[in-house]
Amino acid sequence: MDNILEMNQVETYIGQYHILFGIDLKVRKGGATVLLGRNGGGKTTTLDTIIGLRKPSAGTIILDGEDVTKLPAYEMARKGVGYVPEDRDIFSDLTIEENLLITARKNGGNYQERLDMVLSLFPDMKKYFKKKARVLSGGQAQMLSISRALINDNKLILVDxxxxxxxxxxxxxxxxxxxxxxxxxxxxxxxxxxxxxxxxGDYFYFVEDGKTVFECTKEVLLQDESVKQKYLGV
Ligand SMILES: Nc1ncnc2c1ncn2[C@@H]1O[C@H](COP(=O)(O)OP(=O)(O)O)[C@@H](O)[C@H]1O
Ligand SMILES: [Mg+2]
Structure with missing residues (x-):
């Protein structure tokens, strides 16, 4: 299995509104795949659908060869998918340490190892370890939000x-x-x-009106101005 994640013709409603009309994507193992596209195109809804916060009405989602289309969020977390949502997901009234502790999977066993990795990646988290998260700047809060996804041994992390x-x-x-x-x-x-x-990013998908409309490598994106113009309007 070269792909950690595959979405095939995924459709999602939010209430009565049809938001995703056909998301097709493959995320290769290792590296970074990027979703690009204008505001309101459906990027966040795509991530919410992968993680199980929204249920797709059609299509399939395959994680590491396993059909996870209908799994709820807590099971996706258990399967090793981390989520760093658009609005920094941290608990202001808890310390940095507590924020990480409540996120850590209890049966993981390698908490100390993960923690060492997180604290060496983000020295500010070490500096403020025993402080309430509300003292953090916007950038530090984002780093804590990412740290929460890294404290578990996740095989895929979604970052919005x-x-x-x-x-x-x-x-x-x-x-x-x-x-x-x-x-x-x-x-x-x-x-x-x-x-x-x-x-x-290493590989790119463009999402427009709830559909994946184009995909390309970094080389193509950097060289072909028309791609940027057509899909990003820049
Ligand atoms: N809770 C909601 N209720 C109704 N429509 C929503 C809701 N959340 C998002 N949408 C709509 O779904 C579409 C896609 O939104 P979103 O996935 O947030 O796009 P993006 O992340 O690409 O900016 C937009 O048209 C947005 O207005
Ligand atoms: Mg969004």
Missing amino acids: EPSKGLAPLIIAELMEKMNEIKQETTILLVEQNYEMATAV
Whole structure:
């Protein structure tokens, strides 16, 4: 199995609204695959559908060769899929340590090892370890949110627009971290920041009106201006 994740003709409703009309994608093991596309295209809904927060009405989702189309979120988490949602998912009233502890799977057994990795990747998490998460800046909060996905030995992590609302310097730091993270797990990244997307991504899918409309390698994206123009309007 070369693909950690495959979506075939996935459709999703939110209430009565038909939002996804046919998402097709393959995420290769290792590295980073990026979902690009204008606001409202269906990128977040795609991630929500993968992780089981929304149930698809049609199509299939295959994780590492296993059909997970109908699994709820807690089972997807147990199968090793981490989620860093669009709005930083942290508990402000808990310390950094507590944020990580409540996320760690109890049967994992290698908490200390994972924690060492997270704290060396994000030294600020070590610095503020015993402090409440509310003291963190926006960038640090995003790093804690990512740390929560890394504290478990996940085989795939979904990351939704991590650069949103952050200053350029912090985004540059985040890019470096994402490149380190993809050395050890597979990333499916949604990113509107083109620089971040191309700095981290290896393979790209474009989502428009709830459908995947185009896919390409980084080389094509960087060389072919018409792709950018057509699908991103830049
Ligand atoms: N809770 C909701 N109720 C109704 N429509 C929604 C809801 N959430 C998202 N949508 C709609 O679904 C479409 C896709 O949204 P989303 O997946 O968030 O797009 P993206 O992440 O690409 O910006 C948009 O048209 C949005 O308005
Ligand atoms: Mg979104």
